[in-house]
Amino acid sequence: MPSISKKGQLMPQSPIRKLAPFAEQAAKEGKTIYYLNIGQPDIKTPQVALDAVKIHSLEILAYTRSEGSEDYRRKIADYYLKNDIKVNHDDIIVTTGGSEALLFAFGSVMDVDDEIIIPEPFYANYNGFSTASGVKVVPVISKIEDNFALPPIEEFEKLITPKTKAILICNPGNPTGYLYSKEEIKKLAAIVKKHDLFLIADEVYREFVYDGDTHYSVMQELGLEDHAIMIDSVSKRYSMCGARIGCLVSKNKSVIQTALKFAQARLSPPTLAQIASEAALATPQRYFDNVIKEYVDRRNTLITELQKIDGVKVAKPKGAFYCIAELPVKNSDDFAQWLLEHFDVDGETIMVAPAGGFYSTPGVGLNQVRIAYVLKKESLIKAVNILKEALKVYKD
Structure with missing residues (x-):
């Protein structure tokens, strides 16, 4: 057998x-x-997104561009600008869910046997994505007694080796609900710049922030343009888990050009789901x-x-x-x-x-x-x- x-x-x-x-x-x-x-x-799900699929006038359900339709990417960039995140549409690759964005990120910046540092507990599929990519997860442990706060930066430094290529965070966090502060993002930014690493931030829960706190994106941190990769998705924001539309965002042109090759290999993200996701951007506050x-x-x-x-x-x-x-x-x-x-x-x-x-x-x-x-x-x-x-x- x-x-x-x-x-x-x-x-x-x-x-x-x-x-x-x-x-x-x-x-x-x-x-x-x-x-x-x-x-x-x-x-x-916002009715405007559902209606966009119901009333579309397509006669052929054709491929879109591998990086996603330009109209949609321009509107995503406009959405980010409203959240004080300044990116262009060509800094964005539309993916089949945030999961594919993570796989593209892993494939673009890490080789087999490379290492990625992740504060744990973390979204369980990070283990699966790492295994699929042949990458080793190096955990830095956060504890329930500390409400799963970011471990001291010294703990990250101890784990960095020549094989380390990136640090990955989820902000706000799944499964802990922990929200990284602006100061914590700045500490992480300093360490990835010091050791020439990527900082991958899964920010799919950006809107879900409580108690008067605010979300600070890695894409807002000046000087991190070559290091920051943001993962995003419509799944939670608009209660559209079944749409399977996400995106990878980076100002590092080499990252985008490389991720695009992975995107081309899977042809294109789903057309109808992009129509729904584009319409969802008009959801009122x-x-x-x-x-x-x-x-x-x-x-x-x-x-x-x-x-x-x-x-x-x-x-x-x-x-x-x-x-x-x-x-x-x-x-x-x-x-x-x-x-x-x-x-x-x-x-x-x-x-x-x-x-x-x-x-x-x-x-x-x-x-x-x-x-x-x-x-x-x-x-x-x-x-x-x-x-x-x-x-x-x-x-x-």
Whole structure:
């Protein structure tokens, strides 16, 4: 029998999706499941985006340019300018989701066996992208006791080797909801300039910032033009996860020219989804104001309810719509599966994402889960009550 590649064997399962078969079985058994495992907002997609697809006048669903349509890229640049990010349309490559943008970035700036430093816990698919690219993740650990703040810069310096090519951050963070301050971005900028590295910033949750804080982009930092690569997406901003439209942004022309070759190899991003995404840029500010208010209420509800459970520790997020909770269990993978297979309260149970998959350090985060507060407050209260009752009876 032909053998599977070593790369394929090393590809990690998604902690967000790997329990899906158990959830499907639970649903078949008649259980109601509160899905806290995945960042799929229940907020309505802007009608202007949906209407653009419904009423389009295309007679041929043709390819677009590999870098995305020029009209769309110009409008993206206008959107960034409103956020004090000054880029041109030719600094932007439209991608099939933020995931493809990350793969293009990895392929453009790193070779096999090169290293990338990432504060952990981090978005679980960074592990997958690194494995697919043959790149080694070097983690610098942030801790729940510090609310997952940026580790001291000295910790980054200790990890830099001749193989190090980049530092990657998610701001605001998935899975922690941590928001990097302007001062922290400046510290990272200083270290990548000192060691001639790239700073890749996944900024797909830019709009989701709470408590009067503001988001500071790596693209706003002067002197970082040759080093900064920004990853973005429409998925969360406009509740358009299924559109699969993102972009890679950099003022480094060599990065853009190289990423374009990867874009040409996959031909072009999806045409109808670009039409919807371009139309979504006309979404009025009141849409975001209402969304932010809703997420703040949900966050506060979730954190308050979790803090009532004995033995549970939780970090308060300042952005995005996730939090990490530490539970009084030894292995959250086993616990999450048990919740779906063997536990319910009046026919209802919950699905969470075990947090071990958001780390690359073996054995870390095994007693943690990521919770996405993408459900209405009433559902979040019910879900946390189910968690509370489950912890009373669960045995490791």
